[in-house]
Amino acid sequence: MGCWIRCLCSRVVDSLMLLLVLALSCNPSTAATSSSAPHIKPSYNFGRTFLGLDKCNACIGTSICKKFFKEEIRFDTWLSSRLKLPPSYLLSYSGNYTDDAKSWRLVDITRLTSKYRHDRADKRICTSLLKTKTCSLERALRRTQRFQKWLRAKRLTPDLVQGLSSPMLRCPSQRLLDRIVRRYAEVPDAGSIYMDHLTDRDKLRLLYTLSVNSHPILLQIFPDVEGWPFPRYLGSCGRLVVSASTRPLRDFYGAAPEVAADLALQLLTVLRSMGTNDLNYFFYFTHVDAGTFGVFSNGHLFIRDASTLGIIDKEEGSQLIDGQQGYKDIFSCLTADCQSAFVSCNSIREKHSLVMVCQELLPKLLKGKFLQPVQEKIDSFLQHCTDGLADDQGVNEALAELAEILKPLRSCDSRFAYRYPDCKYSDKY
Secondary structure, three states: OHHHHHHHHHHHHHHHHHHHHHHHHHOHHHHHHOOOOOOOOOOOOHHHHHOOHHHHHHOOEOOOHHHHHOOOEEEOOOOOOOOOOOOOOOOEEEEEEOOOOOOOEEEEEEEOOOHHHHHHHHHHHHHHHHOOOOOOHHHHHHOOHHHHHHHHOOEOOHHHOOOOOOHHHOOOOHHHHHHHHHOOOOOOOOOOOEHHHOOHHHHHHHHHHHHHOOHHHHHHHOOHHHOOOOOOEEEEEEOEEEEEOOEEHHHHOOOOHHHHHHHHHHHHHHHHHHHOOOOOEEEEEOOOOOOOEEEOOOOOEEEOOOOOEEEEEOOOOOOOOOOHHHOOOHHHHOOOOOOOOOOOHHHOOOOHHHHHHHHHOHHHHHOOOOOOOHHHHHHHHHHHHHOOOOOOOOHHHHHHHHHHHHHHHOOOOHHHOOOOOHHHOOOOO
């Protein structure tokens, strides 16, 4: 009995010590200023290690940190009583999100780059700017010539983003940059094209995010509620971004023929909207793979990973002057090889993304799924598309050709909730 009591007391003490460590790590300023706190080596450091809040002044955001700490965002593998977290080396995690602690919905919790690449970039910042192995990233990045220009700037202009590796910024127009500032969701009082409402740290966060991965910015400036083919952006904390959950397209390579036909048609619809939309932006992919697109539980297909999307403004064009895109600094090298050459915006053709999807995705989705002669028609089109299409064939014509083959292959039932039961009453769906 005495042994049992001693064990119980030991567990209680351990739990109290763990809670104290958590409280300190969740609030870096408290941990730095509290003189009465005992010096305990943390065995579980959620805020400073996993979320990346030790780098919070040079990370992607803090808008939903409170939800993590209040357990209103939970990882699927997070058993609340044991505080068990998933491995830090993964790029994405499944989780649950709530606004009222009663109803929960699935979300994707994503790192903008791997932890290895983050650590390597952190080391590069310290060694190249301060000549030390470790440092305060904020202190180092504040000293750069680029950030000093950001501090003085009233408006985000093309010269402030020159040389950044993000495809979205390789051909920037003033109209696109104004949209970024006006819709940046990590700050209060958004809505102005001027950066007066951004603090110094806000500017550093925005610059850092644009340098590392533009995916969360794209989700903010082209939201799903306005009809754009992206999942809903819910917020960021440290180096993690949270968005509505989708299953990657690779999960559907073995799907039934009618499901494959439906997803292929949706892919064509997304590609059409990337080239033709009310805002006159032309979106193109620099890379696609099985994780680029995702599917919601209702069967609706979206762009799951927007980090490889480039944007050309068909109204204004690129406003970088000759030589600006060749400019390189530390912000150009956080996730990319500094020696890599950018593809010229003038070399991007209208059929660029369609050919890429024909090469990488549609064959895996549609191969061997249908009876002859339908399968032969599909295979013939994909081969023609993979070869680059005929010079005199426009993208819309090519999209319409494949769509006409696929439309009769779909079915109308509850598996396709995004268009059911409307599809029973209209050919439009």
